[in-house]
Amino acid sequence: MMSTSTAHRSPEDPAWFRHVLGQYPTGVCVITAQPADGPPIGMVVGSFSSVSMHPPLVGFYPSNTSETWPHLQRASHWCVNILAAHQSDVCRRIATAPLAERFEGVPWRPAPSGAPIIEGAVAWIDCVPVAVHDAGDHKIALAEVRHLDAASTELPLLFFRSGYGSFSPLTLTAYDPDMSLTRPLRHFELIRSIAQELPDQGLRCLVTAPVSDSVVVIGQLDPPSGSVAARPTTLVGQRLPFRPHGPSIFEAWAPAGEQAAWVARFSPDSQEAEIRALARIRERGFSIGLGSEGHRRFAAALEQLAAEPGAVPNEELDALVASLDYEPADLTDAVLAEARVISAPVFDSAGSPVLAMTVFGFRAKPDIVRDAIAAVTRCAQRATRTLGLAPRRD
Ligand SMILES: Cc1cc2nc3c(=O)[nH]c(=O)nc-3n(C[C@H](O)[C@H](O)[C@H](O)COP(=O)(O)O)c2cc1C
CATH class of the missing domain: 2.30.110.10 (Electron Transport, Fmn-binding Protein; Chain A)
Known part of the structure; x- marks a missing residue:
């Protein structure tokens, strides 16, 4: 009808x-x-x-x-x-x-x-x-x-x-259609016990991974502290600008053409210096960041972001990363005494870094920095072997 x-x-x-x-x-x-x-x-x-x-x-x-x-x-x-x-x-x-x-x-x-x-x-x-x-x-x-x-x-x-x-989601799965976040999370889970050795040696440690156009903090491991923080904070999930001076380690093993395009995009005025910095990371097997006013402000911004996601606008974080001082030409004792962050790569079978282990919070004495370099590169190599993605070298 x-x-x-x-x-x-x-x-x-x-x-x-x-x-x-x-x-x-x-x-x-x-x-x-x-x-x-x-x-x-x-x-x-x-x-x-x-x-x-x-x-x-x-x-x-x-x-x-x-x-x-x-x-x-x-x-x-x-x-x-x-x-x-x-x-x-x-x-x-x-x-x-x-x-x-x-x-x-x-x-x-x-x-x-x-x-x-x-x-x-x-x-x-x-x-x-x-x-x-x-x-x-x-x-x-x-x-x-x-x-x-x-x-x-x-x-x-x-x-x-x-x-x-x-919006309230109806599905329980994380929205991650290309596994770009799920894969590094699983990698981190598989190497968590190895990464834990770094805090056991008194170092603070972040594990990061390249996700789309940025780098994301996948895990944070801190040494057990005497006093329990009133309100614990974490940087896990924080995106970092993927550009020179910051997480450059993810670009250090990329093909030359890709590196050239990357530095031309972000640092058009200092392309040769940035390419040299990438070569230093490759030769040394780690990336090293030095203390500076920029570093102090970047570290303060990360503290803020750990307490409250989104507290620092992305453009500000981007500018702070651009101001950081990384990959000095010579690692003299005087330079090592200025070191504040050290990162080592965990590789996949194609020889590309899939995770970076970054340590910071060590006292600025050359010997302690050398120990931190040895610890983080050793851990990253073990993590690479554990993931079984790269050919075994020993
Ligand atoms: C939720 C919402 C959505 C709106 N979407 C449109 C739109 O798509 N196109 C449009 O011309 N006006 C839209 N309006 C109305 C305009 O915002 C505005 O109120 C209208 O243009 C009258 O103001 P005006 O004459 O000062 O421009 C929307 C208003 C609201 C509250």
Whole structure:
């Protein structure tokens, strides 16, 4: 039997259209811009989406009736801010306040383009508008991505059936489709008892692995301390910028062409020096970092991150890593006395480092540093043999 009324089910009925399409949840973004002559502007959209990888395009659908859209359309850059679950107040403010007052009480910092990055946003995408197409009572606005970062570990804000909410996973497995995190976690589990020897010798130890474009702390082993910390902290899960001066050890055994591209990308002004530093790591079999003001600030940032994930923005961490002093030419006693971190590689069968064991917290005496170097390289070699990934050499 036919339904008694189908009229209200027509796509021409706005309420019905909205009701049915409202069954599809969206994230919540603020598209921001910084006009040359005025306060920053922002517009809340749920219609944001990634569009293309080559070239990297994103897009959203502004309404023809939006008063904000003409201002955004005139801007040279946009920054898309993906709001965090706790930011529904920021969303309401920007969606409802007069154009010139939307950022009052909303902390922000400039993206590379100058457009606002809203503090606390889970990710930001700095882009250049490239095309606008008509689409009924909306436009399709497309932009090419220039810079982007996922700077927070918070969950995103969601919009569904006219209300705000957040994501809760239904599956118990970690989302790791290419095993990029699971594999190093398993490697660490298999060599944990070997790594434990380092803390047993009084050294603090981090085990890291390359995961996608960064390096992730997979394990942290500390010597048993006399007093139990009031609130224990850990760096496990922390991403570190994979760039020269930091976890360079993961690049030291890469093919020459790959190394050249890597140093050209991150250190265009000192490419020869960086290639030499990689060669030193390879020749020595370990990486060595020295004490400096940069190192002190980096260590303080790591302490902060161990206590509170996301406490230091990725760009700041990136700049700190770039300022570190690594791989000195000569390991004289005076230089060794300045050593603060030593890393040794654990290899796979292809001869690529899959984990790095990093020790720090030793007293700055040349002999103690030499012992730490011997301990960490010995442990890393045993770990390589235990994983059975590399051909046995003894
Ligand atoms: C969760 C949410 C999602 C929204 N998504 C869009 C959108 O995709 N496109 C759009 O034009 N407006 C969207 N809006 C409405 C705009 O944020 C804004 O309120 C509207 O454009 C009217 O303001 P204006 O005339 O000052 O631009 C959304 C609002 C909220 C609260």
